[in-house]
Amino acid sequence: xxxxxxxxxxxxxxxxxxxxxxxxxxxxxxxxxxxxxxxxxxxxxxxxxxxxxxxxxxxxxxxxxxxxxxxxxxxxxxxxxxxxxxxxxxxxxxxxxxxxxxxxxxxxxxxxxxxxxxxxxxxxxxxxxxxxxxxxxxxxxxxxxxxxxxxxxxxxxxxxxxxxxxxxxxxxxxxxxxxxxxxxxxxxxxxxxxxxxxxxxxxxxxxxxxxxxxxxxxxxxxxxxxxxxxxxxxxxxxxxxxxxxxxxxxxxxxxxxxxxxxxxxxxxxxxxxxxxxxxxxxxxxxxxxxxxxxxxxxxxxxxxxxxxxxxxxxxxxxxxxxxxxxxxxxxxxxxxxxxxxxxxxxxxxxxxxxxxxxxxxxxxxxxxxxxxxxxxxxxxxxxxxxxxxx
Amino acid sequence: xxxxxxxxxxxxxxxxxxxxxxxxxxxxxxxxxxxxxxxxxxxxxxxxxxxxxxxxxxxxxxxxxxxxxxxxxxxxxxxxxxxxxxxxxxxxxxxxxxxxxxxxxx
Numbered sequence: 071x072x073x074x075x076x077x078x079x080x081x082x083x084x085x086x087x088x089x090x091x092x093x094x095x096x097x098x099x100x101x102x103x104x105x106x107x108x109x110x111x112x113x114x115x116x117x118x119x120x121x122x123x124x125x126x127x128x129x130x131x132x133x134x135x136x137x138x139x140x141x142x143x144x145x146x147x148x149x150x151x152x153x154x155x156x157x158x159x160x161x162x163x164x165x166x167x168x169x170x171x172x173x174x175x176x177x178x179x180x181x182x183x184x185x186x187x188x189x190x191x192x193x194x195x196x197x198x199x200x201x202x203x204x205x206x207x208x209x210x211x212x213x214x215x216x217x218x219x220x221x222x223x224x225x226x227x228x229x230x231x232x233x234x235x236x237x238x239x240x241x242x243x244x245x246x247x248x249x250x251x252x253x254x255x256x257x258x259x260x261x262x263x264x265x266x267x268x269x270x271x272x273x274x275x276x277x278x279x280x281x282x283x284x285x286x287x288x289x290x291x292x293x294x295x296x297x298x299x300x301x302x303x304x305x306x307x308x309x310x311x312x313x314x315x316x317x318x319x320x321x322x323x324x325x326x327x328x329x330x331x332x333x334x335x336x337x338x339x340x341x342x343x344x345x346x347x348x349x350x351x352x353x354x355x356x357x358x359x360x361x362x363x364x365x366x367x368x369x370x371x372x373x374x375x376x377x378x379x380x381x382x383x384x385x386x387x388x389x390x391x392x393x394x395x396x397x398x399x400x401x402x403x404x405x406x407x408x409x410x411x412x413x414x415x416x417x418x419x420x421x422x423x424x425x426x427x428x429x430x431x432x433x434x435x436x437x438x439x440x441x442x443x444x445x446x447x448x449x450x451x452x453x454x455x456x457x458x459x460x
Numbered sequence: 461x462x463x464x465x466x467x468x469x470x471x472x473x474x475x476x477x478x479x480x481x482x483x484x485x486x487x488x489x490x491x492x493x494x495x496x497x498x499x500x501x502x503x504x505x506x507x508x509x510x511x512x513x514x515x516x517x518x519x520x521x522x523x524x525x526x527x528x529x530x531x532x533x534x535x536x537x538x539x540x541x542x543x544x545x546x547x548x549x550x551x552x553x554x555x556x557x558x559x560x561x562x563x564x565x566x
Contacts, residue, residue: 191511198510204477208558209533210506210513211521218504219523226545271505321475323523323533328502 071170075296076308076456077289078107081419084284084406085253086186092121092128095285096137096182099415103178103287104141108302111141113295115174117148120161120181121411123196127188137180146174154200155360157181158286158414159443159452163313165290166454175295181415182285193281197410200446202321211322214278216447217361218270220328224363225272227329227378232272234381236263238362239276241390242398246405248430251416254280255405277362282407286415288422306426307459311345311438318448325448333451334371334444342373345455347438349373352395352455354424354433356417357442359402368442369397372453396433399424414443414452425458462494462526462551462559473530496551497564498526503536503543514556522561524549534559 080102134148158181165179246255266275318333359365366380421439467481468488
């Protein structure tokens with residue numbers, strides 16, 4: 071397989087984009103990524119668009135073809151990919167694979183979602199399409215409920231308490247205040263979090279990421295094309311060292327251990343092997359904190375934090391921007407919101423800005439970064455490892 | 461007792477909607493009985509039910525271990541004593557396709 075490089079990224083603000091059509095958000099991000107990349111549109115050989123619930127919430131499918139048409143791409147394969155909340159990460163990986171295989175010299179990955187126009191009832195019903203409804207639906211379990219189950223196990227086995235989980239929320243919401251792409255940043259106190267509305271015990275309102283609208287896009291190219299355009303680029307080229315996708319159980323009862331998502335564990339293991347990178351060499355990671363406790367579990371599953379220590383590390387500031395490992399310096403899903411299909415590509419955007427040393431919450435000397443995107447009850451996972459080219 | 465389907469060829473436990481065995485692709489399934497007693501692996505109180513769900517929140521969802529490696533997601537019956545981690549439970553029937561459990565004295 072050939073080497074793959076990121077030469078352009080674009081992102082809208084993640085937040086509320088009232089009245090804007092979903093394809094318009096995608097076009098904005100895609101055009102920014104294309105212009106920044108200096109790649110000619112004729113060189114783009116494939117488009118992958120990650121989206122989860124535009125069907126039920128907007129009555130719109132075939133978004134990949136619509137967006138390609140709007141931005142004047144040629145008669146190339148345009149594919150919408152869906153893997154619940156991991157749709158964006160999957161789109162990015164497919165674009166990388168297309169270039170790595172030699173099928174195309176350049177490929178465009180887009181992630182997009184609009185959610186804030188819909189009622190909570192509509193959104194919940196759409197998101198619940200990512201549950202194995204035959205197996206888990208009859209119990210009345212919801213996604214926050216899944217993480218409530220996981221939190222209680224974590225508390226029992228490792229002593230993880232409200233204050234440790236709140237430390238994740240305070241960090242991510244605080245990071246979001248300084249990130250211009252994050253609309254849900256806030257300075258929160260322990261009391262405010264602990265007094266917020268109960269959702270699914272022990273999950274409370276501030277433990278949940280907000281719904282959001284947004285789009286992000288990435289242009290990936292071959293080594294030959296990266297070298298060809300290197301003089302026209304105004305920023306550091308980023309190498310994709312690994313982009314891995316795995317499957318886990320679609321149903322909650324299918325997980326042997328609710329304290330861990332095996333799709334994440336296996337994706338991380340393979341990504342480290344492919345990239346020839348050790349967990350201690352990762353400088354910055356954007357991981358899937360759809361709920362506060364999810365960040366704790368993910369950080370352990372990714373091998374960045376010892377098992378059971380995720381809550382304690384957050385509480386001790388070891389996952390802050392100036393900590394041992396900077397986790398969700400962007401503010402993560404908790405502060406950016408979670409436009410589900412866009413999130414995975416948005417994570418790539420954030421890590422690329424870190425590796426270019428151009429992030430609003432810059433991690434000093436960041437050189438190797440990781441993204442982690444998880445869908446459904448852990449049914450689909452992508453892990454990517456990126457490195458700044460010297 | 462809780463009824464489940466398993467593969468008649470290789471005894472793999474099948475999901476309720478399975479039409480083939482994911483382990484050996486056999487289409488031969490047979491009924492088997494799981495124990496009606498288990499223990500709570502974890503639980504959560506759902507305070508906002510999914511749209512259209514026929515039970516009014518709050519209610520307790522429990523993951524129950526019936527046999528080593530065989531877990532089932534169910535709901536605690538309204539009259540049950542409060543859930544606790546590891547608490548013994550017994551099956552008390554089904555409602556809307558969901559297995560109902562009740563915490564029993566240990």
